[in-house]
Amino acid sequence: MHSVDYPKWLNFLWFQCIWFVAILGREQTQWLLLALLLVHLALFKDWKTETKLMLLCGSVGVLLDSLFAWHGVFNFAEPTTLLPIPVWLVAIWLGFAGTLRHSLSYLLPHPVLAMLGAGVAAPLSYFAGMRLGAVEFGLGDWQAATLIGAAWIGIMPLLIYICNWATMPHGDLQRSEALAAKQTIE
Numbered sequence: 001m002h003s004v005d006y007p008k009w010l011n012f013l014w015f016q017c018i019w020f021v022a023i024l025g026r027e028q029t030q031w032l033l034l035a036l037l038l039v040h041l042a043l044f045k046d047w048k049t050e051t052k053l054m055l056l057c058g059s060v061g062v063l064l065d066s067l068f069a070w071h072g073v074f075n076f077a078e079p080t081t082l083l084p085i086p087v088w089l090v091a092i093w094l095g096f097a098g099t100l101r102h103s104l105s106y107l108l109p110h111p112v113l114a115m116l117g118a119g120v121a122a123p124l125s126y127f128a129g130m131r132l133g134a135v136e137f138g139l140g141d142w143q144a145a146t147l148i149g150a151a152w153i154g155i156m157p158l159l160i161y162i163c164n165w166a167t168m169p170h171g172d173l174q175r176s177e178a179l180a181a182k183q184t185i186e
Contacts, residue, residue, distance in 0.1 A: 006043045012103035014040055018095035019125070022088035023134045027078050033091035040098050050098070053166040057097035057159050062090055064151055072138035073147060088134075100163045108160055115156045122152035 018036050021029050037054075041047045062085065068074045069084035076086055083090065100108070107114035123145040129135050137144040 008103045008105070011040075011099055015095045015099045015103065019092055022092050022095075023129050023132050026088045026134060027086060030087050030091075033088060037091065037094055037098070040095075049167055050101070053101065053163060054094050054097040056162045056166060057100060058090070058094040060155055060158060060162070061093035061096065064155060065089055065093070068147075068151075073144060075136040075138055077133070077136075097159075100159060101167060108163060111157050111160050114160060115153045118152035118156045119149040123148045 014036065018033060021032055021036065025032070041050055041054075044050045062083065065074065066084045069076070074085070076089075078086055104114075107117065126135065126148050127141070127145070130137060139147065
């Protein structure tokens, strides 16, 4: 179903590379981040599906972090242009989306585990970014952690749904929804 030309451990390392390049280099590393994202897509036989997934899931994250920035939960040192969040944070979201079918695929059939993991790991990731000077929080640490964790718990089911939908052959979505409705009734 998911034809990939590189192993899950390499996908995990690829995302870690994106995260560190983005957090440590920020605006100065935009071209390197773009290159890393393109290398990821180039390794796929079905790069169109992967691109669709990354753009859809990445958009959810960009919207979430944009809302946080608009409401003062996040503050960034460098000025932003088109979005209220910097380009490097968009790259992190696209990179995270690029892990969903691969190094994080074990979470897809377990949405509750994915939600709990995201509720803990996401605030830790944002706090690591804060410690490295990439972002400041407009709230106290505990309030920011609670809000970030709750938001990630809330978006994980949507990200899983998008991942499943984006990778489903055309027409299978209706059959899948009918099967899910039938199982709910039984």
